[in-house]
Amino acid sequence: MPGDSGTRRAVFPRWVHLWEEVTRAWYFAPLTGLALTVAALAELVPRAEAPVSVAGAFAVAATLPLVWRREYLRPVAAVALGASAASLLTGQPVLVTTAFAALYTLYALGRELPRQSTGVLAAGAIVTVAVVYLATATLDDVPWPATVLAVLAAIGLGDARTAVESAGRTEAAAAERTNETLTRLSAAQREQAVMRERARIARELHDVVAHSVSMIAVQAETAPYTMDDLSPEARAGYTEIAKTAREALVEMRRLLGVLRADARPEQPDSAPQPRLDRLPELIDQHRGAGGRVDLRVQGDPRTLSTTVELSAYRIVQEALTNARRHAPGAEVKVDLVYLPDRLAVRVRDDGAARTAVLPQSDPAATMLDGPARTRVLPDQGGHGLLGMRERATMLGGRFSAGPAVQGGFQVEAELPLHREENPSREPEAPPGRR
Template sequence: MTIAAVAELAPGARTPISVAGGFAVASTLPLVWRREYLRPVAAVALSAFAASLLTGQEVLVTSVLAALYTLYALTRQMPRQSAGALAVGSLVTVAVVYLATDTLGDVPWPAAVVAVLAAIGLGDARRTVEHAGRTEAAAEERNNETLTRLNAVQREQAVMRERARIARELHDVVAHSVSMIAVQAETAPYTMDNLSPEAREGYTEIARTAREALVEMRRLLGVLRADAGAEAESAPQPRLDRLPELVDQHQGAGGRADLVVQGRPRALSTTVELSAYRIVQEALTNARRHAPGADVHIELTYLPDRLAVRVRDEGAEGRTLVLNRPDAPGRTAVLEPGNGPSGGGHGLLGMKERATMLGGRFSAGPAESGGFVVEAELPLTREEPARDPAARDSGTSR
């Protein structure tokens, strides 16, 4: 703009060193620093332009555009009350110029008034739009933060419910073991001869402690059921020998599944078998919900120190599915907590909790060959025969 102003002075054989050139440069060049020092720049530029008009200098188009742009930029950064004061001051300056000089004699005064008000009005409108945008962005950010916190709370609640559900299942397992301890300790004095009084007292203390532990476990279970709002379950806890039944149920519901067992099957702890069963059960439920009709492959691998579980569905690509619409493409999806048409567990969250409880590893995601795969490795407890080399060689347990 400064170069354009100097070019406008050239036909009149005037240079930037002249008075007119000084006013032209002063009203345009300071705009270079408008972003950093808007108010001082606006004061210099507008004062130079007003002084050029009052001293009768030739009106330059570039200087007029620079003044109008300065009014626009200044109003854009001002509150509305200050913008009104600026408009009044600008109109007074225009009136003084028309009354005191003939500099703007070729420009009708209504046109000058409209130009000034238009520049100030555009700046105020731009400020309003930007303020509304910032307000909307801030509101959206607050909503996102609220949703994030809500999701975190819901996930935490889902984790607590799933842990309570697992604890209720494990209660029967632990209670059975503690009951066996109590019964054996109580019957030992009657089945073993020549026990010393100290030994009898020790067995009695073991039985008493086991009974007290059972009472405390029942109280804990009552608290868990009250917190989770769950009904008592009367069915026995399933083990791996019931996996064929689970596969048959899946096939009866319209799915297709096959079970492959690798390694030498052996009796594991009830906790490990229960966790493996529930992981397979949740994986099959996930497949029915998100890939109905897809082939599901279940692999159970007995390793020396752990039990590996792998469930992979092949997805529903290429199949005609009836979901939300007749032409909906089949896909395998991650079952998030609370999703799905029916209640029960919490899908992948529950599987992960079960594997983590045993100190194992869990992973789930899209398979390389298509579909969805769930993998879990459940370490065996120290009491497992697999941890004793002699027991592994002979196939017996201690």
Template sequence: MTHDGPAPQSPFGAELVRQAWRLSGRVVAGLGQLLLWIITGIGRALRPVAMRIGDRLFGTRTAPPRPGAGSDGRTRIAAPGDRAAVPPRWLAAWREFTASWYFAPLTGVALVVAALAELAPHGIPPVSVAGGFAVAATAPLVWRREFLRPMAAIVLSAFAAGLLSGQPLLFTTAFAALYTLYALGRHLPRQETGALAVGAAVTVGVIYLAAGSLDEVPWPAALVAVLAAIGLGEARRTVEGAERTEAEAAERTSQTLTRLSAVQREQAVMRERARIARELHDVVAHSVSMIAVQAETAPYTMTDLSPQARQGFEEIARTAREALVEMRRLLGVLRADAGAGPPESAPQPRLDRLPELIEQHRGAGGSAELEVRGDPRALSATVELSAYRIVQEVLTNARRHAPGADVRVELAYLNDRLAVRVRDTGANAPTMVLNPAQAGGPGGQGGHGIIGMQERATMLGGRFSAGPAQGGGFVVEAELPFVREETSRSDAERPPGRS
């Protein structure tokens, strides 16, 4: 017993049909692109003539003086006789009309009226079979924007059926059919456009073979007109897609540049805030602290002061302490979002200025000694600056928390690092902030000295510790490697974001 069924389709045949379909789409697209190039070239060639005709019809349009950018990018003032890029009023009105919702209904009704009027020279009344085909081939264009595919099916079917039934060829219905093919080619994918081109070419061949309605038109001209309409629509779709892609890319680029500019401005602001914070802490806080200490110790070192002078020194000391509290609050605000800043352009202190720093501490009423061990050598600016700032911060804290305590500063030049050790012997010295999370609290409680010293050391890949010393007092130890500076100069030469 045999079972008869549909023969399986050959894979070779299916692939051949698929390739023919794709090839037809590419042929139509190439033809449309060629036509677009030809039309563009003709337009460019006729542009001077069109401008002269426009000047004759509408007169020379001039723009009022207004600022504009010249070719060199500089702002210039347009001369009163410069030709304006603004189109004539009638062209702007036409563009506005074509973009309106009532453009399609009005033009569709106009095509219907023109098609019925075109029947009169042929002696055909509007109410006839030819009139019905003319209306069916033009009236659906009223809804071409909302329902393109159903409208196209009705228009093309009515146009082909009218020609096959022996009705005369009308210019209006032919234009409606070609415009429908153009609209389909503009909106359909390339594969469907290729199938449409094949179907339209076959339909034209059938009409030539089965009816004589197109005998007055050479078949090559009819075939080229059909394929050109489809190809021109497909080429227009490609151009519009490329323009949209370019516009989207330009928009993305503009957004990226805008965000980048905003980030750069924000970073510049944060760097400036960090620089201000460093200057306030490293310079102003140090100086104000010395003023406060000297004002407090002056009444004890000068026995012949009058009561008014003693009161003045007390007022100076009180004002300096209040200034330090307000400065801590300001530093807390500046450091809220400030990041690390760029390298400073101003000269920075080095280790050769440590004796001067020690003398300043002694002049403020403190006691300090400097001891250097090892073979002193020239170090990088970052290492010497970090060591100087650490010693400066410890001396400032000693004057603030343990006035009158003995301070010993030790520098040790080792093989691969510089060791810094600063210890004071004050009985009430262990009052500095040890936990960075406690620094910069509300109301100006705490400071940023420990955080800044720790960041200076860790930035160079070194080690830092601070805490109470055995036997009383406070000790700060830091080790600053030499190698980190040479291997990562771009990071090491940057001052710390918090000091």
């Protein structure tokens, strides 16, 4: 029956595993060695040979040492094989048990000895068999080719088993080294992606901060000409403020050059950095690309700092791009919640969760806070989920992304309106949960 065959296939590997555990146990060698000794003595009884006899002594000497074969293989093999050869040369009856013990000992030596020593062992065994056939009639009932074949097969099987195990260990070591290399490479690529994303964020923030500092410099420079009756000290103070602001702009540009993670020239963006008042335009663009999106605003909408609004805009932009690429045609809901101390952003699509294949050139797609599907990064110079996390943690906020309870995929971020003095950066998600 099909069911029975399936059961047998399921049970057989379990018994094989159990047998491997038994053969590795400490008691396996003593038990089998004693069992061979008892079997050899019992085999002498039908031959009218007393256990306490020359034949019995040879039988015990050829089998009993196998009790200690794991601890002292070479001395045990010398005693067992010597006893077997002496038994044959003195004309003692051939026992199946002692023959098996001799062949097993040759197999064990084939597994233990190096390749050159195994060849010497095979040659010595063939010479011994030849001497027995030429000097005695003990093995006349056994064709000599069968004996030679059995001896060579036992030694060859042991050597082949050693070669297979050595190849397996080599393959496992190579696989481990490959995994370690890939892990280090992935970590390096992820670090590079983080640095590129931080440089991109820094360039955006540079535009925001540079505008404010430029306004400070302009107002400080024009103040002496628009205000009457300024004291010399006040005029000197405004001049110093303007000078400091200009120096700050120069230093900011230098810092931006240090943060750049690549040396490729980029086209300057002369457009102002987007704020939340441009979010309806982004929604219209998504709808124009065939997407369905619903924007909901809760709380008391108000003007926030440029950095917070820019981060919120970019998070929504990246999330909508992800939805278009991985859940085309799915309905997307964008929620902005204005709270007294923070701005909450949530973007959820109702598309079925699917796993996207990440190109080898882009290691930065991650799964965050849960067994989320991996999403390929958008073609906007950003880095998808990694970029969203960087924007949220830069402000001391929180970020999570993963399958939504209602189905689909959800991105959530909370952006504090006022960052703490010493914010704790969110720990990186553990492997497998990025």
